[in-house]
Amino acid sequence: MYLPRWPLQHLCHSRPELRDKPVAIIQRGSGGAHLTSCCARAARAGVRAGMPLAEALAICRQLFLWEADPANDRLALESLAEWAQRFSPIVSLDADSLLLDISGCASCFHGEDNLAQQAARELRGQGWKARIALAGTLGAAWAVAHAERVEGGGWRVAGGEGRVAFSPATHHRPPATPPVMVPSTDTEQMLALLPIAALRLPAEAVQKLAAVGIERIEQLAALPRASVPGRFGVRVLERLDQALGRLPELLVPYQSPPEVQAGCDFEYATDRRAVIDHALEGLLERIETTLRARNRGARNLECCFYHETSAPLRLTMELFRPSRSAQHLGKLLRTRLEQVQLAEPVRRLQLRVPAVELLPERQLELFEAGTSRLEEVGDLIDRLASQFGRETVTFARLIDDCQPEYACRFDPAMDSGRQKQPPPVAGAALPGRPLQLWPVPMPIHVLATFPAGVPFKFLWSSKEYTVRQRWGPERIATGWWRGCDVQRDYYIVETHTGTRLWLFREQGNRWFLHGCFD
């Protein structure tokens, strides 16, 4: 399964708002920053992989830049590899491909073709673009999956520089690319016209072969075998033989790391908090050690208290940012523990980390840095959410909706830690709104009105208000798709005390107070 331009695809998959923008991935080096890949939109503007950053920005000012993050790209590919294990227990990873040995697995899917089709369908459903090839050898499958037609009838190996650039799926489901099946008897014939780079040769060997006019696999196969290792390296013949099935190729399967967990049994069941806290501290230190060794941080933590007779008590915690700090996790756990009552003395304690994320080591700095501030905010969100509930700690998101009560949503801050949120709706486009908006408009009792029908005197919350000035109406008629459409005429009124209120009149001439400009 070849995933074209994997880093770019991974980026656009996690940030869908970038699919319609020119995007490039950059890498900084001693000679400055340069582009490692770019999308089709950027390529049409004239940007190319390998180009210096300054040149790329001069060509395309709107270019969205993203720093190369090989560790995270690898992590994402590993998570796909875990998914791919449903098709074969032997899954290996390449830089941008998943390599599966499906020997003996096809019968579970009623044939190799069905297996390939199902894999393609599921990948597409998840929003990935992939080219799948099945062949008798790993080398042949890799070559066929990576090969692309070019103008003039030739072939090239995808991933190299050239005119063809990655085009991220602009829709949730990318267009279908049917899997390619290579019968074992046709392997040599299929590989013959492909470029030699399809054999996964070292770049130096490809250059040497190209220098003597060897560009296709059939040309390489025609060379005297005895002369090839000495002139072009031992790897060349090895790769050719592996692709043609003359030499076996070892596939190192990917093994997902075991779940991070730690547990301890008490000699006697206990409900003494000091004992339980001490045991938790020890378990958290073990978890921290394991996570540090794997360069990971916990995203979720589950703590189980097992009793003699009662059902186990499970406390789960979610974190805004991955963390492996035993101190921080311990504080959060203790906060949660204070909110629960243990039904019985505890016999066994078990800590599990169901979800982990990359959290590499970073050098401690004595003075403030941007990253440490983010960690402080993350810690604060974790503490508040742990104490008051996940839904209590929120970030506000603006929604493009005319009805005021639907123009804003409060999303749990925990969700923001995982996703990249789209920027809020441009402020200039928003009409003036009050800072205080009642979730449900409050009916007011109108005592007198102006000739136009706007209240002159009204009662609200047992208090009488006299309107000195009024502005409006602003008509809002919307929401038919929500089942109850609204048609409201909003007025800003200034009362005799100088306060500004937001009233509206509904169909039927009923008046409501919706907010105040505080």
Add this chain to the structure above:
Amino acid sequence: MARSKILQDLAERIAAIERQEHPCRQVASVMGMPAWGDILLGGDLGAGTLVELLTTEEGTGAWTLALFMARRACGERKVLVVADNEKRFYPPAAFRLHIDLQRMLVIRPKQRPQALAALTQALRCPAVGAVIGKLERLSAAECRRLQVAAETGGGVSFLLRSTAALRQPSFATVRLLLTPVANPVASSTVRYVQVEVIRFRGSKAGQSLLLEIDDEKGHVRVPASLAAATSLSQPARASG
């Protein structure tokens, strides 16, 4: 003790020392208006300040003023925390006041005590530049806890309360009384509020300032005519 813990403690101590020596350094002109200098000594609020905004009724402009000052206290990097226990805070209007919603946490607790506890915890966090909350009843102990938390974290706390709080003791460094002023010009987007200093350390009580709030542009400023009169008077003082 682990080396990383020692280094972390050292960093926190250095930051605390820096805050004590330069209490105003991290709070860049919270007020943002030179006219405040006439009524507040130094014309500015230091980090760790507790500010009470007292109003007779809703719709006076307390939230707008609090958000305006909180935005300046948070600067470009710090986070603003708003406790919205009444579930009435409306972020689209805050966005119009140039508040960065991605740096604003809104706590929506189910009970009032949770709002106070959340604000206290938030104030202790050095990454929080300011907190705003409407807390009507506040005991002396709770107020003191808020003040200590603000001093620990270096943020500024804005408490919105009614004038009934004047009869209660308070640990607030600054107490401002806000009164809406009728707009002589019929403008739906511009309104005025009179801000009177009830208490400020080192300043005379009773001094006041008229502020203009432009809801459309998201500005809070001294009205132009008053600002012009102030600038005309300054050269005379300077040459004297």
